[in-house]
Amino acid sequence: xxxxxxxxxxxxxxxxxxxxxxxxxxxxxxxxxxxxxxxxxxxxxxxxxxxxxxxxxxxxxxxxxxxxxxxxxxxxxxxxxxxxxxxxxxxxxxxxxxxxxxxxxxxxxxxxxxxxxxxxxxxxxxxxxxxxxxxxxxxxxxxxxxxxxxxxxxxxxxxxxxxxxxxxxxxxxxxxxxxxxxxxxxxxxxxxxxxxxxxxxxxxxxxxxxxxxxxxxxxxxxxxxxxxxxxxxxxxxxxxxxxxxxxxxxxxxxxxxxxxxxxxxxxxxxxxxxxxxxxxxxxxxxxxxxxxxxxxxxxxxxxxxxxxxxxxxxxxxxxxxxxxxxxxxxxxxxxxxxxxxxxxxxxxxxxxxxxxxxxxxxxxxxxxxxxxxxxxxxxxxxxxxxxxxxxxxxxxxxxxxxxxxxxxxxxxxxxxxxxxxx
Numbered sequence: 437x438x439x440x441x442x443x444x445x446x447x448x449x450x451x452x453x454x455x456x457x458x459x460x461x462x463x464x465x466x467x468x469x470x471x472x473x474x475x476x477x478x479x480x481x482x483x484x485x486x487x488x489x490x491x492x493x494x495x496x497x498x499x500x501x502x503x504x505x506x507x508x509x510x511x512x513x514x515x516x517x518x519x520x521x522x523x524x525x526x527x528x529x530x531x532x533x534x535x536x537x538x539x540x541x542x543x544x545x546x547x548x549x550x551x552x553x554x555x556x557x558x559x560x561x562x563x564x565x566x567x568x569x570x571x572x573x574x575x576x577x578x579x580x581x582x583x584x585x586x587x588x589x590x591x592x593x594x595x596x597x598x599x600x601x602x603x604x605x606x607x608x609x610x611x612x613x614x615x616x617x618x619x620x621x622x623x624x625x626x627x628x629x630x631x632x633x634x635x636x637x638x639x640x641x642x643x644x645x646x647x648x649x650x651x652x653x654x655x656x657x658x659x660x661x662x663x664x665x666x667x668x669x670x671x672x673x674x675x676x677x678x679x680x681x682x683x684x685x686x687x688x689x690x691x692x693x694x695x696x697x698x699x700x701x702x703x704x705x706x707x708x709x710x711x712x713x714x715x716x717x718x719x720x721x722x723x724x725x726x727x728x729x730x731x732x733x734x735x736x737x738x739x740x741x742x743x744x745x746x747x748x749x750x751x752x753x754x755x756x757x758x759x760x761x762x763x764x765x766x767x768x769x770x771x772x773x774x775x776x777x778x779x780x781x782x783x784x785x786x787x788x789x790x791x792x793x794x795x796x797x798x799x800x801x802x803x804x805x806x807x808x809x810x811x812x813x814x815x816x817x818x819x820x821x822x823x824x825x826x827x828x829x830x831x832x833x834x835x836x837x838x839x840x841x842x843x844x845x846x847x848x849x850x851x852x853x854x855x856x857x858x
Contacts, residue, residue, distance in 0.1 A: 442675070442719030442849045444751030448807075450714075450827050452844065453835070459710070459845045461739075463702040463853040468678025475682055476518040480669070483685030484693060489522055492666050493596055498530045499523060500594035502617040503601070505537045506547045506721055507728055509677050510602045513553050519600065519669060520556070534591050535564040536601075536621025539628055539787055541759050542566065563590055567625035577662040581651070583631060585659045586624035596666045599687055603670050603694040605702060605854040607734040607794060608637060610647040613670040614691030615660030623659070625787060631655050632790035634780045637797075644738065644854045645703050647695060660687065670694050672701070675849055705858040706845075709741040711838040712831065713802075716850040717750040723850075725754040726811065726819060727762045727788065730795045732850040737798040739845055739855045745834050746798070747824055749807040756815060762788035766819045772799040775820065795820070805830055 437458050441448045452458050469475045480489040493499060501519065504510040516533075523529050533556070535543060542564040549557050565588055566572060573586040574593075591597065603613035620628040636642050636652040647653045668687035671679045672694060680701075683694035717723035717732035729750040736746040756763035765786060769775035778784070779793040798804060805824035806816045813823040824830045835842050847853055 439846050439848055441714070441716040441749050442852070443716055443749050444723065444753065445720045447719065448716075448749055452828070452831060452846070457843060459706070459843070461704050461706070461845060461847050461853055461855045462849060463675070463704075466674050466680040466701060468674060468676065468680060469682075472514055472679045473518055475679070476515060476669075477522065479682040479684035480519065480522045483667070483690070484683065485689040486667060486685035489519075489667055489684075490525065493523060493529065496530075497595040498532065498593075499596045499598065500532055500534055500591045501598045501600060502534045502536050502591065502621060503552075504617070504621075505535055505540055506543045506551060507540055507724065508602065508612070509673060509721060510600065511671065511673070511677060511679060512551050512600070514679065515600060515669060515671060516552060516556060519598070520560075531560050532590065532594065533560050533562045534588060534622055535562060536617050537565045537567070538620035538623065539567045539625055539760065563588065565622045567623065567628060570624060573624040579655045579658045581655060583627060583655060583659075585619065585662055586627045587618060587659070587663060588622040591622050592663055597663060598667045598669065599665050600669045603672050603683070603691070603698050604852065605644045605698060607644055607731045607851065608632075608642045608652055608790070609656060610643070610645060610650045610653045611691075611695045611698060613694060614668065614687065615656045615665075618663060618665065619656055619659035627659075629785065629787065629789070631659075634784075634789075634793060637790050637793045638780070644735070644856070645699055657688070672698055675852065702852060703854045703856065706739055706855050707858055708843070709739050709857060710744065710843040710845040711741055712745045712747070712834050712842065713740045713845045713847065714747045714749070714827065714831070715847040717748065718850040718852045720751065723750040723752065725752050725757040726750065726806075727757060727760065727791055730791050730798075732847075733798045733804055734794055735847055735851040735854055737801055739857060740802045742801055744802045745805065745838075746802050747805045747807065747827055747830060749827065752808045752810045755810065756819065760788045761786045762791045763819070765789060765792040766795075769820060772796055772820060776800070
């Protein structure tokens with residue numbers, strides 16, 4: 437059986453033995469909207485539980501538009517021109533674009549131009565969140581759990597605050613999009629670290645497809661409410677990154693409808709766990725580094741047997757990466773147990789501990805093998821993972837040791853499809 441995995445820009449084809457009884461789990465393929473620009477314009481004029489966008493903006497208002505960074509496949513080049521055109525239809529506007537990098541690195545000029553287009557980059561000011569720079573953030577309140585919420589000062593001070601992004605299942609926030617554009621997107625590092633702390637990551641409800649009752653998501657919602665976003669424009673995408681749905685309007689109501697749509701189209705119930713699960717991290721740009729590829733591991737872990745095996749194919753052209761604390765936390769650990777002991781320390785204060793924590797939880801359950809053209813065997817083993825230069829050879833090896841009737845599952849598009857046991 438031949439299967440194509442989403443891998444980097446090119447994809448990766450593998451051949452699996454037919455006798456293994458392979459189960460392939462993919463999202464329901466939805467065609468892209470035939471006229472996305474017209475559909476976007478209509479959504480802005482007939483939004484969900486909100487007045488039309490143009491009615492929310494007055495003369496002299498300073499308008500903030502939050503957008504996703506390079507680690508997300510949000511089609512900014514499609515949605516932002518339509519959004520800006522609607523805002524400026526009756527004359528020029530004071531518009532500032534805010535790159536919601538969260539704790540990620542700033543994007544380069546070339547990356548911004550690839551994401552937004554030259555015209556937008558040359559015409560509008562772009563502010564990139566620097567989670568380490570306290571002076572550029574403002575304390576706006578505290579959550580019920582006592583997390584002080586520091587958000588980008590310039591964003592908070594704008595009169596109109598518009599959130600954009602795309603919705604997919606998220607491995608510990610439930611779903612992406614919505615209030616995540618505010619926090620972690622435009623938050624101070626310490627705010628993000630408390631939200632992504634071990635008490636939340638260890639909670640069973642902090643997982644794919646759960647919002648209500650998920651302590652991490654509930655705090656994100658509280659943080660966003662503190663700045664009362666004026667409007668939301670979120671989209672859903674298919675495997676080709678074409679827009680399949682548009683959810684515009686009141687930031688909570690529109691996001692809730694988008695999440696319901698995604699759960700129906702991108703989450704798949706299964707009857708039993710598997711001995712071996714092969715996954716990707718959804719290809720470019722989502723598999724840019726190992727840090728992001730923890731999402732692919734987590735997706736596979738939802739349906740692998742205890743003691744089973746996960747094979748992850750991820751391009752990782754950005755390495756581990758070198759920035760942030762994720763790689764260092766892995767390098768310092770000599771075992772999965774020591775890693776989890778470290779990340780669960782009260783007041784640890786280490787950036788990216790949440791990603792290492794999630795990886796540790798996966799490794800408690802299954803052995804993880806990594807196939808990547810851009811990571812060395814040493815980098816992979818230092819990350820407590822196992823190199824897998826040849827997926828087909830590794831599958832055949834694992835099948836011989838998995839018992840009399842081994843079961844094999846493939847997630848060709850990685851976390852674009854989230855399986856779960858029924």
